[in-house]
Structure formats: C-alpha cells, structure tokens
Amino acid sequence: xxxxxxxxxxxxxxxxxxxxxxxxxxxxxxxxxxxxxxxxxxxxxxxxxxxxxxxxxxxxxxxxxxxxxxxxxxxxxxxxxxxxxxxxxxxxxxxxxxxxxxxxxxxxxxxxxxxxxxxxxxxxxxxxxxxxxxxxxxxxxxxxxxxxxxxxxxxxxxxxxxxxxxxxxxxxxxxxxxxxxxxxxxxxxxxxxxxxxxxxxxxxxxxxxxxxxxxxxxxxxxxxxxxxxxxxxxxxxxxxxxxxxxxxxxxxxxxxxxxxxxxxxxxxxxxxxxxxxxxxxxxxxxxxxxxxxxxxxxxxxxxxxxxxxxxxxxxxxxxxxxxxxxxxxxxxxxxxxxxxxxxxxxxxxxxxxxxxxxxxxxxxxxxxxxxxxxxxxxxxxxxxxxxxxxxxxxxxxxxxxxxxxxxxxxxxxxxxxxxxxxxxxxxxxxxxxxxxxxxxxxxxxxxxxxxxxxxxxxxxxxxxxxxxxxxxxxxxxxxxxxxxxxxxxxxxxx
Numbered sequence: 001x002x003x004x005x006x007x008x009x010x011x012x013x014x015x016x017x018x019x020x021x022x023x024x025x026x027x028x029x030x031x032x033x034x035x036x037x038x039x040x041x042x043x044x045x046x047x048x049x050x051x052x053x054x055x056x057x058x059x060x061x062x063x064x065x066x067x068x069x070x071x072x073x074x075x076x077x078x079x080x081x082x083x084x085x086x087x088x089x090x091x092x093x094x095x096x097x098x099x100x101x102x103x104x105x106x107x108x109x110x111x112x113x114x115x116x117x118x119x120x121x122x123x124x125x126x127x128x129x130x131x132x133x134x135x136x137x138x139x140x141x142x143x144x145x146x147x148x149x150x151x152x153x154x155x156x157x158x159x160x161x162x163x164x165x166x167x168x169x170x171x172x173x174x175x176x177x178x179x180x181x182x183x184x185x186x187x188x189x190x191x192x193x194x195x196x197x198x199x200x201x202x203x204x205x206x207x208x209x210x211x212x213x214x215x216x217x218x219x220x221x222x223x224x225x226x227x228x229x230x231x232x233x234x235x236x237x238x239x240x241x242x243x244x245x246x247x248x249x250x251x252x253x254x255x256x257x258x259x260x261x262x263x264x265x266x267x268x269x270x271x272x273x274x275x276x277x278x279x280x281x282x283x284x285x286x287x288x289x290x291x292x293x294x295x296x297x298x299x300x301x302x303x304x305x306x307x308x309x310x311x312x313x314x315x316x317x318x319x320x321x322x323x324x325x326x327x328x329x330x331x332x333x334x335x336x337x338x339x340x341x342x343x344x345x346x347x348x349x350x351x352x353x354x355x356x357x358x359x360x361x362x363x364x365x366x367x368x369x370x371x372x373x374x375x376x377x378x379x380x381x382x383x384x385x386x387x388x389x390x391x392x393x394x395x396x397x398x399x400x401x402x403x404x405x406x407x408x409x410x411x412x413x414x415x416x417x418x419x420x421x422x423x424x425x426x427x428x429x430x431x432x433x434x435x436x437x438x439x440x441x442x443x444x445x446x447x448x449x450x451x452x453x454x455x456x457x458x459x460x461x462x463x464x465x466x467x468x469x470x471x472x473x474x475x476x477x478x479x480x481x482x483x484x485x486x487x488x489x490x491x492x493x494x
Contacts, residue, residue, distance in 0.1 A: 050474050051306050053279055057419065057476030060412045061402050063361065063373045065487035072397040075133035078364050083352060084134060086143040089173050091123065091163060092357030093147065094384055095154040097187055098223055106359030106373060107150040108380050116155055118388045119357075120162055126356050127170035129395035142173035146181040150359065153188035157196045164200040171354075176201035183208065186224055186232035194239045204243040204274075205236055212266035213259050216252045220280070226266075233270050242339050243273040250312035251280035251305065260312050264319050273338035276331050277316045279309045279473070283375070313470060327421050330472035358387035362398075365409070369401030379494045406433075408481060410440050415479050419472050423463030437462055444479055 055062075094107045095116065111119075134140050145167060155163060167173045181204040182197055189207060197205065211217050212226050236244055246267045250260055267275060317327060325333040353363040361370040371387060374380050404412075410433050417424035429437055438445055445462070448454045453468030453475065468475065480488075 052471045052474045054474050055477040060415050061484045064491035065484045066400050066402045069401050075396055082364050084140045088353045089142045089145045090355045090360050091147050092360035093149040093152040094359045096151045122388045124166050125392045126395040127166050129392050131171055144179050145173050148183045151185050153184040153193050157192040160196045179203045186229045189232040191235055198239040198241050202241050205241045206245040208247045210249040212263040216255055219253045245274035246272045247276045249278045249280050251309040273335050275333045329420050330469050367401050367403050369398035374494045423461045425461055
C-alpha cells in the first residue's frame with residue numbers, strides 16, 4: 001500500500017480509508033502493522049478463545065514497542081561489527097494523494113510546494129551520513145532494494161530519478177543488479193513515472209488496488225474507479241517490469257463471496273506474477289475508525305465479521321491455488337511460473353536492513369531503530385517537518401528504537417519463519433541458536449499443535465497447516481514476549 005503527504009495545504013475533506021497493503025508491504029517495503037485487537041472468535045472457531053484477526057505481524061517487535069534512545073548511539077558504532085555484504089535498502093516516501101480509510105501507514109495527504117524536494121534533500125543528507133557510518137570499505141554491498149511509503153510514485157518522474165540517484169550514488173546500491181520493488185497507486189502509475197522506474201531497474205511493481213468493485217472501494221474510502229485501475233494496469237504491463245503484484249482486500253463492508261470472486265477474476269485477467277490478499281482491519285486513528293464505519297469499527301470485536309473474513313480468505317486462497325498460484329504466506333500468492341525475485345517474502349525484515357526516510361526502520365542484531373511513529377495527521381506532519389529540518393550530524397545517530405536480546409532474536413526468527421508457508425528449518429534454528437524451537441517455545445507450540453495449526457508430516461521442519469496459515473494473525477501475537485506486549489500496551493497513540 002502506499003501513503004504520502006506533501007507539505008503544501010491539505011484538502012479539508014475527510015480522508016479516504018485504505019485497506020492493508022505493499023510494500024511493503026509489497027514484501028520488501030515498509031508496511032503498516034495493526035494495533036492489537038480484542039475481538040472474540042465465534043463459537044464455530046472454538047479451538048481457541050481469540051480472534052483469528054488480532055495483529056498483522058510483518059515485523060517484530062512492532063514499532064509501538066520502540067522508545068526514545070537517551071544515549072543516541074552513533075550509527076558507526078551500531079554498524080561496525082555487523083556483516084555488510086548482503087544488506088537490504090529501503091527508502092520511505094511518506095506522501096499519498098489520498099489516505100485510505102483503513103490505512104495506518106506513516107504518510108500524509110498531499111504536499112505543499114517544495115515539500116517533496118525538501119524531503120529528498122533531507123533523504124540525501126541522511127543517506128550521506130549512513131553511508132559514512134558504514135565505512136569506506138568494499139565489504140558494503142546491497143542485495144535488495146525497495147521504495148515504499150506512503151506512495152513512492154507520488155513523486156514526479158524527475159523526483160523518482162533523483163530518488164534512484166540517492167540509492168545508487170549516495171548509498172552505493174546497484175539498482176539494476178538487485179531485486180528492486182516499488183509500490184504505486186493506480187492514480188500515480190503514470191507512463192512517465194513507470195518509464196523512469198523501468199529504466200532504473202525496477203523488477204517488481206506493487207499496485208494497491210484493494211477492490212475492482214467501485215462501491216467497495218468507496219466503502220473502504222478509496223476514491224477510484226475500475227476504469228482508472230484497468231488503465232493503470234495496462235500501463236504497468238506496457239513496461240518491462242517483470243513482476244506485477246496486485247493487492248486486494250477482503251472483509252470490506254458490503255462485500256460478498258460473489259463480489260470477492262469478481263475482484264479476484266479481474267485481477268487474474270492481468271496474470272499478475274504475485275497477488276496479496278489482505279484482511280481488512282479497522283485500526284485506531286484511521287479514517288474508518290474515526291467514522292465508526294465498517295464491521296467491528298465500534299469495538300474491534302465482531303465474531304460475524306471474523307467468520308466473513310475467514311470465509312472470504314479460504315475462498316480466495318482456493319481460487320488462486322486452482323489458477324496456478326502457490327501460497328507463500330497467509331497473504332502472499334505467487335504464480336507458479338513467475339520469475340524468481342532472488343529473495344524471500346520477508347528477506348528485507350532480517351538483520352542488515354537499512355531504512356532511509358522518516359517512516360523507515362533499520363535493523364542491526366542488537367538494535368532496531370527508526371524515527372518517531374504516528375498515525376494521526378497532525379503528528380505525522382510534525383515528524384516530517386522535523387525530518388526535513390534535520391542536519392547531517394543528527395542523522396548519524398539513532399533516536400528511537402528497541403534493543404534486541406538473544407531471547408527476542410529467537411522469537412523474531414520463529415515468527416518470521418513460521419508464518420511463511422515453507423516454515424522453519426529445524427537445522428537452521430539449531431545452527432543459529434544451539435537448540436530446538438520446542439526447547440524455547442514449548443508451551444506455545446503445543447497449543448498450536450492442539451489447535452491443528454502445526455503439521456507433523458516433516459520431521460525436519462516446523463510448518464503450519466493450511467488452517468494454521470489462515471490463523472497467522474492470531475499465531476504471531478501469541479508469540480510476542482511479555483516485555484514487547486507491555487511496551488505496546490503502554491504506547492501512547494498519536
């Protein structure tokens with residue numbers, strides 16, 4: 001999904017609501033994560049008392065567990081002992097033409113004159129400081145790159161060209177030699193922008209469509225028409241970008257199995273190499289939450305909505321499997337004959353991640369760090385303004401983050417691996433941590449097995465069953481540590 005706001009005057013109309021996205025979330029781009037939910041599961045899902053839709057876990061710990069770092073560690077110190085030969089690079093553009101009703105990504109609507117240029121100036125200053133902190137060594141090499149937001153294609157074609165220059169000339173990433181994923185919206189996927197992205201080596205373009213049914217798009221506060229979406233898809237297919245991803249959302253108010261199938265078939269007509277199917281969440285401070293609109297908006301608890309989303313998920317999963325797609329995770333489906341991207345769905349969330357921009361995160365083994373996080377527009381504008389005013393010296397320090405310890409590293413590895421269809425390799429876990437997952441997470445894994453969420457067909461791997469994958473958004477939160485839970489609970493929403 002994409003979201004972004006410029007510094008110029010914003011529209012005074014109500015923000016539109018967007019469902020969960022790219023990325024990231026295309027997969028390599030920064031994605032929004034839902035606040036914990038308290039909804040109870042319906043009686044037909046009696047294996048456990050929790051809702052199957054609690055939290056979208058694309059990264060752990062969640063950014064609401066981050067806090068200010070009083071010591072402001074230098075990036076040079078943080079990175080000096082880190083492996084630097086297979087780094088991931090992510091550039092965050094926090095601007096969108098509109099903000100969808102479901103969106104809690106770090107983004108603002110529109111930009112006043114000069115704001116996007118000033119933001120790119122700051123991004124270049126940050127890139128210079130980060131590259132200096134990595135050291136002038138041949139060891140530094142980027143294996144993947146991604147532009148997310150927000151909506152990177154909110155930038156003009158010339159600004160996108162400059163964004164690529166920052167990645168290449170300031171950071172040293174060879175964009176034409178590595179997988180490069182970029183998020184876009186139908187309205188901003190113009191021919192001139194796409195031409196720049198194709199020329200600079202983009203290998204994957206993720207388009208946030210969410211629904212091909214106009215009434216459902218309006219219900220999600222996403223102002224678009226199907227004709228505009230189809231025209232954007234045609235422009236993407238006219239480029240040489242080898243992988244097209246389409247994001248779709250299920251659980252929208254008024255959506256039925258028939259209309260869901262209609263959107264799936266409309267997407268399949270373009271033979272996208274990838275499809276992401278997202279359950280709709282109504283999160284605090286989003287447009288749908290403020291309006292009290294949509295299922296479960298008032299309390300976050302609606303067993304009937306849980307049942308509807310599970311039903312639509314299963315229908316969508318089975319439909320894609322029958323049409324030549326393989327399931328990579330609860331959300332991600334890849335066409336069997338699609339060209340390989342060279343990295344896994346979650347590769348950019350591993351250690352060695354460098355994020356540039358005020359909505360991006362960076363990961364070292366000992367610290368995950370970022371800038372301040374907010375969902376509300378007033379606070380987001382302030383954070384962007386502060387970022388634009390930041391000098392090069394201040395970019396050489398980490399300001400906000402979460403320190404990692406060995407126990408959290410084990411949890412993170414388990415989460416990242418278990419929530420993928422291929423599961424967790426037991427020999428890999430033992431090589432990294434010197435034991436077995438059952439030694440560290442026995443009670444949790446036993447509960448998952450009792451619920452029928454773990455398969456026992458492969459003694460070499462820990463893998464979810466199809467129903468386990470369907471309940472990924474319940475499994476992930478159950479693996480959060482008490483310390484991370486406490487930090488998330490204490491977070492002041494803003």
